[in-house]
Amino acid sequence: MRIGNFEINGGAALAPMAGVADRAFREICIEFGAAYVVTEMVSSKGLTMHDKKSGLLMQLGESERPAAVQIFGCDPDTMAQAAKQAAETGHGKGNSVCPGKGHSVRHP
Numbered sequence: 078m079r080i081g082n083f084e085i086n087g088g089a090a091l092a093p094m095a096g097v098a099d100r101a102f103r104e105i106c107i108e109f110g111a112a113y114v115v116t117e118m119v120s121s122k123g124l125t126m127h128d129k130k131s132g133l134l135m136q137l138g139e140s141e142r143p144a145a146v147q148i149f150g151c152d153p154d155t156m157a158q159a160a161k162q163a164a165e166t167g168h169g170k171g172n173s174v175c176p177g178k179g180h181s182v183r184h185p
């Protein structure tokens with residue numbers, strides 16, 4: 078599957094699941110062959126206000142690639158800023174795309 082300039086290999090991926098898809102769960106899914114994983118919901122407002130808890134929710138482990146950061150919000154500017162933050166923080170730099178409403182994907 079291709080999303081923008083991402084090549085996703087494999088047929089099964091971890092669905093976005095708030096309250097379930099924490100870092101440990103995502104790492105287990107990658108270990109068992111998930112094509113990509115998605116974080117729990119992260120508040121765009123929380124991210125732009127540098128809320129510590131929001132930042133932790135989108136923190137990715139080294140093995141979690143490819144991964145998408147799931148952000149939510151109602152203000153387009155805040156969402157854009159949060160998507161930029163999601164792409165820039167963590168491990169190295171990456172590009173962000175928005176394949177669906179409220180979702181941001183980060184490069185492996």
Ligand SMILES: Cc1cc2nc3c(=O)[nH]c(=O)nc-3n(C[C@H](O)[C@H](O)[C@H](O)COP(=O)(O)O)c2cc1C
Nearest residue numbers: 091092093094095096097098116117118119147179
């Ligand atoms: C516990 C739980 C939490 C979920 N959280 C989210 C979420 O945060 N964001 C989202 O877009 N969908 C969420 N979903 C929906 C799932 O990602 C998925 O779309 C849904 O379970 C249907 O998938 P299925 O047809 O494979 O069962 C959640 C589903 C469950 C069961």
